Each structure stands twice: as structure tokens, then as C-alpha cells.
Amino acid sequence: MSHDCRLYLITPPTLPADFERQLAEALDAGDIAALQLRLKNTPDDELRRTIDRLRPIAQSRGVAFLLNDRPDLAVQSGCDGAHVGQTDLSAKEARKILGDLTLGVTCHNSRHLAMEASEAGADYVAFGAFFATQTKEPPEMADLETLEIWAQTMEIPCVAIGGITAQNCAPLVRAGAEFLAVVGAVWAHENGPAAGVRALLAAIRAA
Numbered sequence: 001m002s003h004d005c006r007l008y009l010i011t012p013p014t015l016p017a018d019f020e021r022q023l024a025e026a027l028d029a030g031d032i033a034a035l036q037l038r039l040k041n042t043p044d045d046e047l048r049r050t051i052d053r054l055r056p057i058a059q060s061r062g063v064a065f066l067l068n069d070r071p072d073l074a075v076q077s078g079c080d081g082a083h084v085g086q087t088d089l090s091a092k093e094a095r096k097i098l099g100d101l102t103l104g105v106t107c108h109n110s111r112h113l114a115m116e117a118s119e120a121g122a123d124y125v126a127f128g129a130f131f132a133t134q135t136k137e138p139p140e141m142a143d144l145e146t147l148e149i150w151a152q153t154m155e156i157p158c159v160a161i162g163g164i165t166a167q168n169c170a171p172l173v174r175a176g177a178e179f180l181a182v183v184g185a186v187w188a189h190e191n192g193p194a195a196g197v198r199a200l201l202a203a204i205r206a207a
Contacts, residue, residue, distance in 0.1 A: 005204050006033040008159055008179040012187040020057060026186055026193035027061045030201045033179055036083055038068035051077045064102060071097040091120035109142035111150055118156045129162020130172060135183050144175050151176025166203040173207035
């Protein structure tokens with residue numbers, strides 16, 4: 001299965017000053033399916049400026065550019081789609097706003113939520129967190145079985161998220177995750193984002 005698994009990058013909680021350069025390096029280091037811009041509590045105008053800066057870097061490389069939480073802004077600002085959680089607007093509402101753009105939905109550890117999301121028109125569902133993570137406190141944990149059963153029985157692709165690194169990703173790849181969503185394993189890699197991407201891709205291939 002491992003050849004089907006691709007990387008899905010999520011931006012760090014706070015963007016460093018030279019983030020454009022880091023992003024370009026990361027995306028040039030290997031095959032990446034998507035980039036999600038995930039900035040919490042950011043005013044709309046700042047969010048728009050950030051989208052305008054980062055979107056071309058992703059799209060010019062054939063990487064889908066997705067916006068967290070804000071389907072309305074995703075449509076207005078030329079993004080490829082949006083990702084919504086369970087507390088944001090419903091998947092059904094998000095689908096209405098996005099038209100035929102990509103919609104992803106956070107489903108934690110619940111196949112029931114994932115079924116509801118797919119019925120509402122989600123293009124992918126995200127399960128997690130699989131491992132402890134610095135990005136969300138405290139994360140709701142997910143188990144491998146949820147991912148495995150989904151991957152075996154459903155057509156809609158699933159993303160695994162939460163504390164995923166090159167060291168721990170093999171079971172997720174083997175369980176059938178179509179995408180691995182990563183934050184720290186790339187942006188906080190000791191040798192830089194490109195090295196982080198290469199290490200993850202090598203681990204996916206080895207799984």
C-alpha cells in the first residue's frame with residue numbers, strides 16, 4: 001500500500017519571517033499533495049495577505065492550497081479548497097460554499113463522523129491525533145483500527161494527523177492512510193524543512 005501514501009503539509013502555528021523560502025524548499029524536496037494554511041485567531045485582512053503570498057508558491061508547484069476553517073475566504077482568495085473541523089460550520093454548509101473545490105473534514109477517531117462527512121460531500125476525512133502533538137492541547141487521540149477499517153471499506157481517502165514523524169509513521173502507512181499530515185516533523189526538523197520532507201518520504205517508501 002505504501003506507494004499510495006502522500007505527504008500533506010500543514011503550516012506551523014506561527015509563520016517565521018522567512019517562511020516563503022522555507023516553504024519553497026520543503027515543496028521542492030519531494031512529492032507533496034497539499035498544503036493547508038492553518039492560522040488561528042488571525043484577522044481576515046492579514047489572512048488574505050498571507051494567502052496571496054503563499055498560494056502561488058504551492059500552486060506553481062502543483063500542490064493543492066487549502067485553507068483551514070474558512071471556506072468563504074478560500075473561495076474569495078483563489079485557494080483550491082478548505083478544511084473544516086467538527087466545531088466549525090458543518091461539512092454540508094462548507095460544501096455549499098466551496099462548490100466543486102476540495103473539502104476536508106476533521107473526524108477525530110470516529111468512523112461515524114467520517115461517514116457523515118462523506119455523505120455531506122467531503123473529498124477526504126482526517127483521523128487523529130495518532131501520537132502526542134505540540135500543535136493541539138490536549139489532542140483527542142485516534143487508534144489505528146479506525147484508520148484501517150476506513151481505508152479497507154470506504155472510497156473516500158483518509159488523512160492521518162497528529163504528531164506524525166519519520167520515526168513513527170510506518171504503521172499509519174501500512175494501515176492504508178492515503179495522506180500523512182505533518183507540521184513539526186517538517187518545520188521543526190533540525191536540518192531544515194527540506195530534510196524533514198526527505199526523511200518522511202523515505203520512511204513512507206520503507207514502510
